[in-house]
Amino acid sequence: MAATQICHRVSSPLPHRRTIFSHRNNAVNPPSAFCLPPKKSPYLRTTNGKRAKVKWVVRQSVAEESPPKSKDEVERLVEFLYEDLPHLFDDQGIDRTAYDERVKFRDPITKHDTVSGYLFNIAMLKSLFRPDFLLHWVKKTGPYEITTRWTMVMKFALLPWKPELVFTGTSVMGINPETNKFCSHIDYWDSIANQDYFSLEGLLDVIKQLRIYKTPDLESPKYQILKRTATYEVRQYDPFIVVETDGDKLSGSGGFNTVAGYIFGKNATTEKIPMTTPVFTQAVDENTSNVSIQIVLPAEKDLDSLPAPNQETIKLRKVDRGIAAVSKFSGKPVEDIVIEKEKSLRNDLIRDGLKPKPGCLLARYNDPGRTWSFMMRNEVLIWLEEFSLE
Incomplete structure (x- = not known):
């Protein structure tokens, strides 16, 4: 479930969402090695159950040596995500021009290596579930890195009792320094320790949420x-x-x-x-x-x-x-x-x-x-x- 966000629209003026990257559309996409996803979560669970924060960097000499083309480029992408991500599951959809064609999407049980595969995953989630999202924040966390924190709540409509599946966590989004587009999107769930694909722990986390709970059709506290x-x-x-x-x-x-x-x-x-x-x-x-x-x-x-x-x-x-x-x-x-x-x-x-x-x-x-x-x-x-x- 590589895409897992919703957010509130920011009040600051932004460029038109369909043209924010148009001046770079003619750029040649570099090889996928320009932006490799981290092998480990930025938060690792230790043996005593606590989570320790560790740092990682984009493993590419160009990214390490070249300064950003504009010191405000990543900040503009942060603002762009605040505007774009609410459309993840609506009819308008997200702006695919913000992503390299060869882009890596990963979560503990899903992976795609193209933007088309990512959009297919979004369409599948829309058809099988009723996704509801809350984006808590979006932050610049590195020269070519943005991190978001989110909550995703879905109801599996195909089962008679319509179980509710809840996932919370962070998404680390890598930025290609040549195109200033997103070239990786890696999700980390709060509910599991093994974040690698394919995580059996992640699969079991999904399965256990499918159990039957009968919630009456009555009003309850929000x-x-x-x-x-x-x-x-x-x-x-x-x-x-x-x-x-x-x-x-x-x-x-x-x-x-x-x-x-x-x-x-x-x-x-x-x-x-x-x-x-x-x-x-x-x-x-x-x-x-x-x-x-x-x-x-x-x-x-x-x-x-x-x-x-x-x-x-x-x-x-x-x-x-x-x-x-x-x-x-x-x-x-x-x-x-x-x-x-x-x-x-x-x-x-x-x-x-x-x-x-x-x-x-x-x-x-x-x-x-x-x-x-x-x-x-x-x-x-x-x-x-x-x-x-x-």
């Missing part, structure tokens, strides 16, 4: 996936409102009938509010002894427009925008399993240098009386103190 590792996702949640009351334990149902009664009309105006998913149970302390049970209210609601609860034990509360690490699992979320998932997730976060807050949430998406356990979608969430994709 979020963006910032990063997906082998064991968890990092999500940025938009603000949402919950109705909550005291619970008994993380996996318990104590208090559910009380908050469900509120949305079914047991409130000051007898207003019925649509059901959403998931149902949260939240523990605010490390010992998970202080628990509340919560139902998320529709995004169109706000605290001023919601009817007042009939019971003092029911509260309406706005959850602010925040970033959470999330571990997803299936089966019946019994207490021992939930506690173990929370501990494992917290350990992974600390190992990766993140700062988890005390407490956690259990998200249950399914009605346990109507869903087979192997299809259940459950998640443990831990809010983070801070998070950066730099």
